[in-house]
Amino acid sequence: MIELIDIYKKYQLGKENITILKDINIKIFDGEFLAIMGPSGSGKSTLMNIIGCLDRASSGLYLLNKQEISTYNDEDLAKVRNIHIGFVFQQFQLLPRLTAIENVELPMIYAGVSRKERRARAEDALRKVGLSERMKHLPNELSGGQKQRVAIARSIVNNPTLILADEPTGALDTKTSADIMEQFVRLNEAGTTIVVITHEPEVAEYASRTIVVRDGKILAPNSNIKERKERKER
Helix, strand or coil: CEEEEEEEEEEEECCEEEEEEEEEEEEECCCCEEEEECCCCCCHHHHHHHHCCCCCCCEEEEEECCEECCCCCHHHHHHHHHHHEEEEECCCCCCCCCCHHHHHHHHHHHCCCCHHHHHHHHHHHHHHCCCCCCCCCCHHHCCHHHHHHHHHHHHHCCCCCEEEEECCCCCCCHHHHHHHHHHHHHHHHCCCEEEEEECCHHHHCCCCEEEEEECCEECCCEECHHHHHHHHHC
8 A cells, every 4th residue: 555644846936946746645545546637737647656666745745555765875776666566657758679578578677587587478478468479569650559468567567556547548649548457357356456546537536446636635535336347237
């Protein structure tokens, strides 16, 4: 479980202090599918970066599985990211000169996994997202939806407990977006905690709970359990 307690994030801009996040208190439960919604400039991406250990809060506590990581150094935070968190980004973040399977293998190289095991696990991850026939293709030989599936395969290959997806459908058409979100639903149903950052209500409907961020603050959380059930039944 993740718990953020009294989180503030401030930046120094010249002589002025800019507060991006104010008094953030969140619990993210194991196995949950959470959507964090908000317009541009609301602070939702900053919040994602803190949850993903890509940035640090200016003050407050961050508990991961009851361990306080607020004071971890950069090396320790990198270990947390590599072991516990998988990332999926809007622009895929694939290396253009590497094949799909080589892109998926990258997190395991940093984790010190042997070459043979890396290849086996990468192949398995790509099969799970329906890309068994595209493993040796370069990114420029893949559609947008296929690139995002590679990114999802890369995010799950180290068996993280949490996947953070930042606007994962922002560069995709409507049908492909629905396919990608169904991939997240299947991963969540298999036990992975999913947090999706989005400004699209249609994307948030896939989650079981939605948190709305506006002007750096969290508004009252909503439950999407009913909407998600109705969508699956249609």
